[in-house]
Amino acid sequence: MNILAHAYLSNRHTELLIGNFIGDFIKGDPSSFRHHLTPGVVAGVRLHRAIDSFTDAHPNVAAVRDILHPRCHKYAGAAVDIFFDHFLAVNFQALTGEPLTDFVSYFYQTLTGNRALLPSAPARMADYMIRQDWLTNYQFTEGIDRSLKGVASRTAYPSGLDTAIEDFTAYYDQIAMHFKYFWPALVEHCNETRASLLASL
Secondary structure, three states: OOHHHHHHOOOOOHHHHHHHHHHHHOOOOOOOHHHOOOHHHHHHHHHHHHHHHHHHHOHHHHHHHHHHHHHHHHHHHHHHHHHHHHHHHHOHHHHHOOOHHHHHHHHHHHHHHOHHHOOHHHHHHHHHHHHHOHHHHOOOHHHHHHHHHHHHOOOOOOOOHHHOHHHHHHOHHHHHHHHHHHHHHHHHHHHHHHHHHHHOO
């Protein structure tokens, strides 16, 4: 899952949200002194990794990767993450009971208000994300295409992500169906994982 899902699944817990947001930037043991993270932020990094592991292993996600593999090959998972954030964004109120605009405003304000907790690389990404309003724009094909091309520009090898919007539109209904079945399972898994992580603080 991509940024919107990771943020929402932090359940409005500030340190979990921060850790979830920076999760891809933290290598190795997040509790290591070299990372200088608070226990709550460490728990957020662990939640991020639990979300990624569950997502990667889920059959509905695998089915979408198979659809995208001819174009994106090993980068198909990155496309799935972005596509699934689209379906979360367009169905956000129905799935969460909260307007997308309200949650996005909360998320951006939380990152801005806790910028001191962000390492330099995710802090720069947060600035750009907020300025370009990525999460609101996940609702729209143009926003998804922009995200795909942004990731494509940073891959070491040709990824196919720069044209993956073609598969997004061609297989839209199939991808939406797989997201529909996947999302409740992910929410249930995160509720259990989050409770365990918070209990250990």
